[in-house]
Amino acid sequence: MTKRTVMITGASRGLGLALVRAFAPEAGLLVLAAREAGHIGEARRAAADCPVHAAGGDLSSREGISRLLSEVGPERLGAVDVLVNNAGWGQPGALADSAEDDVVRTYFTDLIAPALLCRAAAGGMIRRRWGRIVNISSITAVQPSEGLAAYASAKAGLNALTKSLSAETARHGVTVNAIMPGLMLTDMGRDAVAKMGAARTGSGEAEVLERIKRSVPLRKLTEVSEVAALVRWLAGDEAAFLTGQVIGAAGGL
16 A cells, blocks of 8 residues: 555545545555545644645536546546545435435435546556555445435445446456445434434434444444445455455444
């Protein structure tokens, strides 16, 4: 991993920050993407002495994706050794009651943007005959639940993208894998708990979280540091023989 160029989307908070901390000690350059480049102040601090290039772009629209690709630049995109498609978004609620814009935003953020970023970065990896792509999916892709139709199906599509792309790139030394975390107590996770659990049942957050923990064989929620460590391993030489895999990281679910 030493001196590799690592690009992380959704780098400003939650799992993104944990990924920055996991990669910073050995990366040569961190390309950190967020909705606005100015939002990555905490990520810059987490990167410590590792050089950082910040890029902004709202991945929920074609224009935002184009802006991000432009801010990163073709030369830097071509030099990306490790791409982590971490940015995600979902608006819990019944599909029939969802705003059309929210459905479109979900598919852009969770499937279309990762596909276009893979497309942009894969060429350079193939030319160098070395590359790692890790897509952050969700356990809901294989265990969908009420109120997450758009999000779960977008993540299922991301799993299919992972497997298909891995078949295209394997002979060039480029691995493509996905991780399906369970619920993490990020801002997005807490919002989902509030909207899907507490608001619907009238229970407090602590009670809802306890019920969720009891449904997990390991009786705990997924920690961002655990997922970041798995991503870091998949991005290294130790995992060179692993590609096309969709790995659950949800405590046994």
